[in-house]
Amino acid sequence: MxxxxxxxxxxxxxxxxxxxxxxxxxxxxxxxxxxxxxxxxxxxxxxxxxxxxxxxxxxxxxxxxxxxxxxxxxxxxxxxxxxxxxxxxxxxxxxxxxxxxxxxxxxxxxxxxxxxxxxxxxxxxxxxxxxxxxxxxxxxxxxxxxxxxxxxxxxxxxxxxxxxxxxxxxxxxxxxxxxxxxxxxxxxxxxxxxxxxxxxxxxxxxxxxxxxxxxxxxxxxxxxxxxxxxxxxxxxxxxxxxxxGMDNEDPLRRVISWKSRVMNVKTVKQGEYVGYGMSYLAASEIKVATVPVGYGHGFSRSLSNTGRALVRGNRVSVIGTVNMNLMLLDVTPLDNVEKGDEVVLIGNQGDLSISVSSFGDFSDQLNYELLTRLPRDIPRSVID
CATH class of the missing domain: 3.20.20.10 (Alanine racemase)
Known part of the structure; x- marks a missing residue:
């Protein structure tokens, strides 16, 4: 599993x-x-x-x-x-x-x-x-x-x-x-x-x-x-x-990356609301990817309509209200987003990255707070 x-x-x-x-x-x-x-x-x-x-x-x-x-x-x-x-x-x-x-x-x-x-x-x-x-x-x-x-x-x-x-x-x-x-x-x-x-x-x-x-x-x-x-x-x-005089070169490297996968992709018509309530209205026709991570997994509800993720080497926005078990991403600008595509919540993909500090800034959490709230049952592994 x-x-x-x-x-x-x-x-x-x-x-x-x-x-x-x-x-x-x-x-x-x-x-x-x-x-x-x-x-x-x-x-x-x-x-x-x-x-x-x-x-x-x-x-x-x-x-x-x-x-x-x-x-x-x-x-x-x-x-x-x-x-x-x-x-x-x-x-x-x-x-x-x-x-x-x-x-x-x-x-x-x-x-x-x-x-x-x-x-x-x-x-x-x-x-x-x-x-x-x-x-x-x-x-x-x-x-x-x-x-x-x-x-x-x-x-x-x-x-x-x-x-x-x-x-x-x-x-x-x-x-x-x-x-x-x-x-x-x-x-x-x-x-x-x-x-x-x-x-x-x-x-x-x-x-x-x-x-x-x-x-x-x-x-x-x-x-x-x-x-x-x-x-x-x-x-x-x-x-x-x-x-x-190190030109801001950071001698430390982040050990952790947090990733998921696209669960579903669908088109939302102009004028339709996305997700619970009415926090996000599609101003034009958009393509929405569902990701099976929510506040129950440590992705704060405060990231609703403000969070970011990486998909296919691009930075995309969290739209609508973050649910207990899933979030929605606006992937309209991307070509051929499919079920199973990697989603980076913290870490690198291509030339882009989402740091814990930027993640924390969006959710008003300290690095310490965000990291220690990651559930223990998320599978963890060591890579080179």
Whole structure:
């Protein structure tokens, strides 16, 4: 059975991005490949074997469920770190299988100690420190209690890392806020070190932090969006590339393409409405192609009468209201459009392309949002 659309991942694009990131962060900094959100829509089960093939050794997820999927996909060939949610009942699985995880509240720390002692295996923890994001992380007023718990349980805990997260490193507007976080993080780590608690690594930077704040790369960087070929923001792209005099040549390449096929072609007479309601009136006789992708597949309803697609090497318009399971394209200018013709929703066809950013602009979505909304059941494959 074939899906109504399919996603292709480019091996050569991913290889290019991995090489660029390695050059960017240097040989001595570990890259943790962030694969939350189903590997930013690229598909954990499809993307992870490719990442391993290209040399990835460390992976970060948001929750334990994602960590389970990564663990199954990599079969012990790398480290896994959970940055967010681990239910109490999932801690035992994580500790037993050597999954690293953030601790940012006393209850999780205490539960980790209890379970680790029961299993007689050390919990591999990353102590998250609050530096100004005000989301998760131990505040300064909690440090003493955290220090006492760690000191009292050396048989149950291995402090793999101290970490924090920057509040919007991708934006110039947050420059001083991030700088302040960087300084607070270093001071906080020193307080733990003075109490005899050392960690194997320090980490604070995501993709934007790694680009804009080189000093904050420390021992590990958590790279999400950039490994897939996207910049965290236009600001980071301009700041990094423009001074190099590269004539806007983007060193990153998009890994993902999203494609479908023409399901049906019909002629609509002048004066007839197209699709639901009356949002599109045929001003002249037009030829309409039906594509079996709609908002139920991640193609936003907000793209009604504004979206674009590629058919037979030409850019065509979405007309009428995007339905749950299909959309309509105006293919009037094209010759011989037929059932089964390739339709590119994101990616290249001939000399033209539809980027995720332009797709997102039309639908008022961030790159991150659009990618992670791509349904998990869309078939995914790796191409050269």
């Amino acid at each position: 074939r899906g109504t659309s399919y996603i292709e991942l480019s091996r050569s694009a991913a290889e290019n991005n991995f090489a660029y990131l390695r050059e960017l962060v240097g040989a001595n900094t570990t890259i943790s490949h962030v694969v939350k959100g189903n590997a930013y829509g690229h598909g954990i089960s499809t993307y992870l074997p490719l990442a391993l093939e290209l040399g990835a050794k460390h992976f970060s997820t948001f929750d334990a469920q994602e960590a389970f999927l990564v663990h199954r996909a990599i079969e012990g060939q790398g480290n896994i770190m959970v940055m967010g949610m681990v239910e109490d009942e999932e801690l035992e699985w994580a500790i037993e299988h050597g999954i690293e995880f953030f601790v940012f509240d006393q209850q999780r720390l205490e539960n980790a100690i209890r379970i680790a002692k029961k299993l007689k295996v050390k919990a591999l923890i990353h102590v998250e420190l609050e530096t100004g994001m005000n989301r998760t992380g131990f505040g300064k007023d909690e440090f003493d209690q955290v220090i006492r718990l760690i000191q009292a349980n050396p048989d149950a805990l291995l402090v793999k890392g101290f970490c924090t997260h920057y509040a919007g490193a991708e934006s110039f507007a947050n420059f001083f806020r991030v700088k302040t976080q960087y300084q607070r993080f270093k001071k906080s780590v020193k307080l733990f070190n003075k109490s005899g608690i050392e960690s194997e690594i320090l980490h604070a930077a995501c993709s934007a932090g790694a680009v804009r704040f080189p000093k904050s790369r420390f021992d590990l960087v958590r790279i999400g969006i950039m490994q897939y070929g996207f910049w965290p923001s236009t600001e980071t792209y301009i700041e990094k590339i423009k001074p190099k």
